[in-house]
Amino acid sequence: MISSIGPPVTVATALLVYFGWARSDAQARAMGLDVSLFGYTVQDYALRGIRSLFFPLVSLLIAGLVWLAADDWVRSQLRPGRRGRLAARLSAAAAIGGICLAAACWLLAVVLPQGAFLAVPFLMAAGVLLAEWGVRLHRLTLGRGPRPAGRLVVQHRALETTFVFTLVTVLLFWGVSDFAQVVGRGLAADIEAQLPSLPRADVYSHADLSIGAPGVKQTRLGAASAPVYRYTGLHLLVVSGGRFFLLPDGWTLARGTVVVLPDNDAVRVEFGNR
Structure with missing residues (x-):
């Protein structure tokens, strides 16, 4: 349970603090100041960031619950006597769709670095997770998942998980940074108006x-x-x-x-x- 819950909670806390800092930095720069002048602490950054992240965090949690329900249903179709062919098609579609989504977002970010949408990093992270999920389900449809694996295969799976987790984390920080810049400049404009x-x-x-x-x-x-x-x-x-x-x-x-x-x-x- 610790290994399952610990990393996501750690990443969420780091994202919250980083968003608070990036938002405060963008707001301070828009006002002609430097964020270091305010002397904010890590707790201050977390508290200043959580209000703006309520909706994104709730959306991510809802998406996680929907994914768990979908994963349970697809895995139930892989049992003997059930519709394994449909599950195999779904896993292949998830893998191919995730790869295409991530590749399209990456291409958009390379071709239009200044005009890329704020959702591009988040969509790319979703594509990576979708592709990884489809690959894992595809392995189960081939009958390789439940059987004991050799040491080399176990190391390969662990390395794959590490790469995916790191890539998704970097993409989330990228998206949070862009979002914080927009929110920070907007808050500075609100101060002028109010x-x-x-x-x-x-x-x-x-x-x-x-x-x-x-x-x-x-x-x-x-x-x-x-x-x-x-x-x-x-x-x-x-x-x-x-x-x-x-x-x-x-x-x-x-x-x-x-x-x-x-x-x-x-x-x-x-x-x-x-």
């Missing part, structure tokens, strides 16, 4: 912070001997890595400044709604 709805952030400091971003207003409060500077016109983007990331009024992706302040006693930040 800037007024972000929490208001008023900054107070005893020192003159000299925030020169357009849209930020400075007001001097307190006595002349102990002044307090108030900065308004800012919105909270995120608090991470011991820093406040603030966006001024009128911020845009094309021409915008991100204000970064330390989260310590040097400044006081008040949050609220418009």
Whole structure:
């Protein structure tokens, strides 16, 4: 059970963390920043990625359940006295169809590397899995599956499984990377469109912070001997890595400044709604 469940769970966790990083990296670059500035942890990347991957993960799980049901039915047809000929045709069709699908996707990615669809890596992975499934079923129809195999055959099967598992994993990372780039850039565009709805952030400091971003207003409060500077016109983007990331009024992706302040006693930040 550990050998069956462990690798898929490990790959799923790695994909989740990688997607969170790639999505955050694309969003940061679109905003003119570097993702390392935010100081996200591995847990942060996983939590930031899981929301966008709900639908793909549910779809993969449903596809896995459908495949298990189909596999049980086809294997049941291979028993003596059942319709083995139909199962043999299905296994051959699965193998040939999977090979054609994977080859077509690979050709599309080579010929049109910039115009390939986001689904190409996932379809290629599905083709590889479908072809491998058809080959395994075909071996059973020939009567070679249940019989004890020699050491060389066992090693060959293990090597084949390793290659297929590695290839599918690489294809999944490829697809997740492309998908994360699109999601990250879309989130950055959403921030620009929904800037007024972000929490208001008023900054107070005893020192003159000299925030020169357009849209930020400075007001001097307190006595002349102990002044307090108030900065308004800012919105909270995120608090991470011991820093406040603030966006001024009128911020845009094309021409915008991100204000970064330390989260310590040097400044006081008040949050609220418009």
